[in-house]
Amino acid sequence: MRALLPAVLAALLMGGCVSTPALTVAQETAEAPAGFEPALFQRACEALMEHCPLNAPVRVQVQPLEGYYGRTHWAGQYEIAIEGRQPMQGVLDTLIHEWAHAMVWDASEDPVYGGHGPLWGVAYARAYRVVMAELTASAGD
Ligand SMILES: [Zn+2]
Numbered sequence: 001m002r003a004l005l006p007a008v009l010a011a012l013l014m015g016g017c018v019s020t021p022a023l024t025v026a027q028e029t030a031e032a033p034a035g036f037e038p039a040l041f042q043r044a045c046e047a048l049m050e051h052c053p054l055n056a057p058v059r060v061q062v063q064p065l066e067g068y069y070g071r072t073h074w075a076g077q078y079e080i081a082i083e084g085r086q087p088m089q090g091v092l093d094t095l096i097h098e099w100a101h102a103m104v105w106d107a108s109e110d111p112v113y114g115g116h117g118p119l120w121g122v123a124y125a126r127a128y129r130v131v132m133a134e135l136t137a138s139a140g141d
Contacts, residue, residue, distance in 0.1 A: 022057040023049045047134035054106045070094035078102045100124035
């Protein structure tokens with residue numbers, strides 16, 4: 001397992017993408033939180049898709065969740081669910097957190113890479129920089 005680490009890390013750092021994955025961003029409006037900013041969230045998702053691409057379609061859904069802030073699972077595509085009843089900063093942080101899980105899974109099919117280990121940390125840092133760069137670069141628009 002350890003011998004695979006450098007290759008996976010390199011794949012994460014280079015963000016290789018061999019296809020043109022689709023991005024779907026959805027919001028369940030039944031309990032739309034007051035502070036939620038759909039346009040800003042959409043920009044963050046698109047920046048991640050561009051700079052931290054995944055080799056499969058991604059569906060990001062903001063919705064009420066019970067007992068957790070976010071979840072990522074595989075169902076023929078990456079499906080990221082985010083608790084929308086939290087401050088916008090929390091929504092964005094959860095998006096980055098969950099996207100990082102997808103990045104790690106995307107780079108290796110080995111479930112040993114689940115959780116919040118070093119590879120996830122690298123992915124999180126990269127995704128965080130992408131979102132912050134996107135949101136600060138266009139803050140004056
Ligand atoms: Zn996690």
